[in-house]
Amino acid sequence: MSFVKKDLFTPCLDVHFFLSHNVTAIVYRELTKFEIMVSIVWSILFVCILLSNLLVLGVICFKRSLWNHSSLLVGSLCLANITYDFMFVLPVKVLNIRNSIHSFVNIYCQLSPTVIQFAFVCCMNFHICSISLEKFIAITSPFWYNQISIYKSAMFVVILLVCWILPTFVAFLPLIIGWWKICPNFCLLSEAKENRYQSLQAWHIFWSFLMFLLPTIVMMVFYVRVYLVARDHARRIHCTSVGIQPAVTLKATKAVAIIVGVYVILQTPYNILQVITVVDYRVIPGETRYLLREWLAYAASWNSVASPIIYGFYNKNLRSNIIALVCRYKSSRFRNVSRTSLLSK
Template sequence: MASNFSQPAVQLCYENVNGSCIKVAYSPGSRVILYTVFGFGSLLALFGNLLVMTSVLHFKQLHSPTNFLLASLACADFLVGMTVMPFSMVRSVESCWYFGAQFCTFHSCCDIAFCLSSLFHLCFISIDRYIAVTDPLVYPTKFTVPVSGVCISISWVLPVLYSGVVFYTGVNDDGMEDLVSALSCVGGCQVAVNQDWVLIDFLLFFIPTLVMVILYSKIFLVAKQQAIKIETTGSKTESSSESYKARVAKRERKAAKTLGVTVIAFMISWLPYIIDSLIDAYMGFITPAYIYEICCWITYYNSAMNPLIYAFFYPWFRKAIKLILSGKILKNSSSTISLSLE
C-alpha cells in the first residue's frame, strides 16, 4: 500500500548542480529576525567605528599615541563590519555560500586577520596604559607617536601575514584531506583547521590576553594605591607639580578603566569561539553548525561594541559625535574645537 505521507523535498543551495550543499531552511519570520539582528550588528560596526576614526583623525586635540591606536583598532573593527559580517550574515541565514570558493578563502583570511589585529591593538593599548598609569610624568617621552606607529604596524602586518600563510598555502587542513573531501560541496564555505593550527590560534589568543590581564591587574593595583595616597594627602598643602601629577594620574586611571572594559568585552566575546574551536579540533568536529554560527557572531559583535563603550565612558567622543553628525566638522577650523578632555 502506498504511503499517504510524502517526505518533504530536500532543499539544495544550487538545485540543478551536482554535489550541491543541503540548505537548512528557516521560516520567513525567523529569516527576518536573523537578518535584522545580524544586519544591525554590521551597520553598527561600520558607522560606529567610522565615527571613532573620524573623531580621532579630524580633531587635533585627539592626536595622541593612545588615540591613534584606538583609531587603528576602530579601522580593524570597521573592516570586520565591511568585509566579513555582511557575507557571514548571508551564510548564517541561508546556510549556503553564494560568493564562490576564491572569495570564501579571502573571507576566511580577512576574518582571522582583522580579529587578530584587534587583539594585537588591545595588547599594545594595555602596555600603553600601564606605562601611563605607573609613570604618568615620564610617559609622554616613552610612548611617543613614532612608537605608536610601530605598534600599529606590527598589529597589522603580523595578522595579515599569518592568515595569508595559513589559508592561501593550505597548511590549515594538512592531514585532514579525507574530512575536507567529505565536507566539500557546492555552496559551502567550511574551513577545516587541524589540531596544530588550532593550538597556534589558541596561543595567539591566550598569550596577548594573559599579558593584558597581568598589566591591567597591575594598573588597577597602582590606581588604588594612587587614590589612597591622594586621599591621605588631600588635606595637606600640595605644590603645583604634585597637584599636576595627581590630575594626570587621575586622567590616566580613568582612561585605563575604560580600556579595561574594552578588553573584558573582547575576552568574553572571543572565549566561546576559542573553546568551540578546541572542542572541534580535538573531539572530531562534533559541534552543531548553529552553535558554531552563534560563536562566530558573538565575536563579530565585539567589533560593534567598542564604539558603544567609548560613547558611554568618553565625554569627548560623545561631543565629537554631535559635531560630526551636525555637520559642524565641515566648517573651517573645526579641527581645533576643544572637546574638554580633562
C-alpha cells in the first residue's frame, strides 16, 4: 500500500499530447554532436565490458578445475557486469533511449537511470565486497576454508543471494513506499509532492552510502586484514627462509593497493558529485554538472572492465587457464595462416 495519495504526485506528462500539438521534437529529435560522441565512447566501453567479462566467465564455465567458491564469486561478478552492460549501457548510453510512443520504452527509460543503474552498480560492488570477504576467510581460516562442507557452500549461496536480491529490492524501494510513480506515456517519473526535496535528498545520500561508501569500507577493512595476516605469515616464514619475507610482503602490498586503488579511483569522483548535487545543486552550474556527471559515470563504469581483469590476474588457476586459452588461440591462428600461405604457393 502506498503511503502517499495519488493526487499528491507531480503530474504525468504524455507524449501524445505534444504530438497532437505538432511538437514532434519531444520524440523524434535528432541527436546532437555531443550525444553522438557520448554514444561512440560508451560503445567502446560496451565492447570492452562484454569481451573482458565473457572471457573470464567462459573460462570459469568450461574449466571444471575452476569450479570452486572463489571462481564462483568472480563468475557471478562477470555475469552482473554483462547484465549491466546490456540493461543499462547499451539502451541508455549507446542507443540513447528516450521518449517514445510505446509505453514499454517510456517505462524502461524512467527505470534505467534510477532503479536499473542503482541495482546493478550496487550488485557489482556487493560482489567485490564478497570477494574480499572470501579472501579474508581463505587466509585467516585456511583449514576451515579448504574443507568440503555443506555449511560453507550454504554460506556462499546466501552471499550470492544477498548480492543479487538486496540491491534489486532496495532499488525498487522508492516505488514500493510511494515516493515515485511510473508514467507510461513519458520518460519521466512522477514524484510525491509531500517533502519532495527532503525525500530526494535522503534517497540519493542513502544510495551513495549503500552503493559505494559501505562496500568501500567493508572491502578496505577486509583487504587490510588480508595484508596484515599475509605479512605476519611472511614474517614467520622469514624465521626459517631468509629473503622470502620482503618478496611476499611486497606482493601482498601490490595486490591490495591495485584492487582497492582502482576501485576507489574510478568510483569516488562520481559518488562525491552525486552527493554534492543533491545537497545543493547550485554549487555546480547546470551544463557543467551535466558534463561532469556524464564523464564521471563513464569513468566509474570502467570498473566493470577492470574488476574481471584484476581478479582474473590475482587468481592463479584462473590466470593460467586464460593464458593457456589465449596461447592456444594464437597458435591455432598461426597454423591456419601458415597453411593458407603454403597452399597459395
